Amino acid sequence: MSFFLPVTRNRVSSFITLLPFFLVLIVSTSASAQQRVSRQFPAGKNVRLELKNLSGTITVESWARDEIKITATMEAPAVHFNPRQTDLGLIIDIVADNRDRRDVGDVNFKVQVPIRSSLDLETRSGQITVSNVQGELLRAHVSTSGDITLSGISAARVFASNTTGNIYFDGDFASGGTYEFKSGRGTITLRLPANCGFHLVATAPAAEKIKMGEFWHSGLKKMGEGRRIIGDVGDGRASVTIMNYQGDIHFLRR
Amino acid sequence: MNCEKYQDLLSDFIDGSLASQDHHSIEAHLSACGVCAEVRGDLDAIVTYCHEHRGEYDAVPNERALWLRISNLIEAGDLELATDLRTEIPQNAGWWFRLMNRSWQMSLPQLAASMIAVAIIVSVATMIGLRRFGSGGESAGLRSSGVTTVAANGLPLAERYRQQQQTIDYWNQRVELNKARWNPQMRETFERNLNVIDAAVNDSLSHLNQNPHDEVSEEVLNAALNDKVELLREFAEL
Numbered sequence: 001m002s003f004f005l006p007v008t009r010n011r012v013s014s015f016i017t018l019l020p021f022f023l024v025l026i027v028s029t030s031a032s033a034q035q036r037v038s039r040q041f042p043a044g045k046n047v048r049l050e051l052k053n054l055s056g057t058i059t060v061e062s063w064a065r066d067e068i069k070i071t072a073t074m075e076a077p078a079v080h081f082n083p084r085q086t087d088l089g090l091i092i093d094i095v096a097d098n099r100d101r102r103d104v105g106d107v108n109f110k111v112q113v114p115i116r117s118s119l120d121l122e123t124r125s126g127q128i129t130v131s132n133v134q135g136e137l138l139r140a141h142v143s144t145s146g147d148i149t150l151s152g153i154s155a156a157r158v159f160a161s162n163t164t165g166n167i168y169f170d171g172d173f174a175s176g177g178t179y180e181f182k183s184g185r186g187t188i189t190l191r192l193p194a195n196c197g198f199h200l201v202a203t204a205p206a207a208e209k210i211k212m213g214e215f216w217h218s219g220l221k222k223m224g225e226g227r228r229i230i231g232d233v234g235d236g237r238a239s240v241t242i243m244n245y246q247g248d249i250h251f252l253r254r
Numbered sequence: 255m256n257c258e259k260y261q262d263l264l265s266d267f268i269d270g271s272l273a274s275q276d277h278h279s280i281e282a283h284l285s286a287c288g289v290c291a292e293v294r295g296d297l298d299a300i301v302t303y304c305h306e307h308r309g310e311y312d313a314v315p316n317e318r319a320l321w322l323r324i325s326n327l328i329e330a331g332d333l334e335l336a337t338d339l340r341t342e343i344p345q346n347a348g349w350w351f352r353l354m355n356r357s358w359q360m361s362l363p364q365l366a367a368s369m370i371a372v373a374i375i376v377s378v379a380t381m382i383g384l385r386r387f388g389s390g391g392e393s394a395g396l397r398s399s400g401v402t403t404v405a406a407n408g409l410p411l412a413e414r415y416r417q418q419q420q421t422i423d424y425w426n427q428r429v430e431l432n433k434a435r436w437n438p439q440m441r442e443t444f445e446r447n448l449n450v451i452d453a454a455v456n457d458s459l460s461h462l463n464q465n466p467h468d469e470v471s472e473e474v475l476n477a478a479l480n481d482k483v484e485l486l487r488e489f490a491e492l
Binding site: 102103124127143144145163164182184185203205223224227228243245246 | 266319415435437444446447449450451453454457461469470471474475478484485488
């Protein structure tokens with residue numbers, strides 16, 4: 001038994017025949033709406049990159065060239081994108097470049113930098129991912145929602161903060177370095193080598209939300225009903241401050 | 255010829271360089287005029303003295319060196335004066351008394367440099383003060399992440415909270431004005447993240463109601479309120 005009348009059946013079969021064509025048309029239209037811009041800039045070994053995005057992902061990885069390569073995929077084709085090269089490095093400010101514009105949409109960045117680069121990355125919403133960078137400074141700030149993933153990091157100063165989203169750090173703490181992690185809602189995870197030494201001030205909404213794992217020892221002090229843990233781990237030479245309003249804080253040994 | 259004219263010619267008369275007619279004319283006047291005769295006497299005495307002590311007042315070989323010596327002597331005199339003033343300060347006098355009794359002498363460039371230095375110090379101190387006032391005890395990294403505070407350290411919690419709340423109210427009004435222009439996605443993002451921060455504020459206040467001296471809750475409250483200000487400020491510009 002057929003559910004359709006003969007005329008209707010013909011129309012359905014025609015629609016099914018044309019469906020792949022429509023799908024291809026839709027996908028190609030969507031792809032053509034996006035604009036991809038790629039630029040390369042000469043850079044020294046200790047270059048600094050400042051990137052301020054409105055919305056969208058920022059992915060940074062190191063490579064073995066003394067150059068910075070920026071690939072920006074823009075949702076709205078007319079987004080202004082004007083990187084400025086200075087003596088210190090490269091500045092990309094999507095916020096300033098599009099100040100009078102509305103509905104700029106997502107701009108997704110993929111950036112390749114020399115391994116010793118310092119990075120100052122900021123977006124209103126969207127993920128920030130940084131891998132294998134060993135510069136002096138690494139700052140990643142998401143003012144609303146977005147995960148921050150920092151892996152293979154060796155920097156003297158690391159600051160990571162968001163309101164909603166997880167923060168993951170996998171790297172080393174330099175002696176005398178400063179490391180700060182702050183989240184409103186999300187899990188902050190630090191994966192560290194066993195011999196890592198740091199002075200810790202970790203604050204979470206409840207005692208059970210701070211999980212020190214194998215880094216726990218009796219010399220660590222608990223305050224405020226266990227909502228804060230203070231003390232030295234190892235030589236205590238690096239300074240680590242963590243604050244999480246609602247989420248967990250996890251320490252993992254590498 | 256009057257007395258003034260005669261007195262003008264007196265110097266030449268004494269030197270003997272006048273014509274004989276003029277010479278006799280002046281002689282006749284001097285014998286009759288007591289005033290001019292007295293002037294002639296004074297002038298004569300000066301000229302005679304100079305003739306007698308000729309060579310004793312030769313010009314100094316290095317006039318500039320002389321003036322430098324004079325200048326040094328004057329300065330030395332000033333120092334002695336200052337030393338004398340200092341010695342007048344009692345031994346047991348306080349630092350304020352000593353400061354106020356000190357003699358201050360500065361040249362114009364020194365005075366200008368001092369004024370510039372004072373202006374720079376005041377500017378730097380003001381900037382540091384404002385920054386501290388704005389930081390509210392936040393650490394450097396969180397400041398660099400754009401987090402700014404509105405409360406000064408050392409204020410009572412209630413007062414600090416009231417100040418922060420005023421700032422929040424201000425930015426909230428700005429946000430409300432712009433909210434109508436936002437797209438639904440932006441509105442949802444804003445509301446969701448504001449709720450996260452508000453929850454942290456309420457949790458901290460709840461802890462503080464139970465234990466007003468809870469240091470941890472106080473810090474979390476301060477940080478959360480600052481985050482709220484920052485979020486509102488960011489969205490107020492959209």
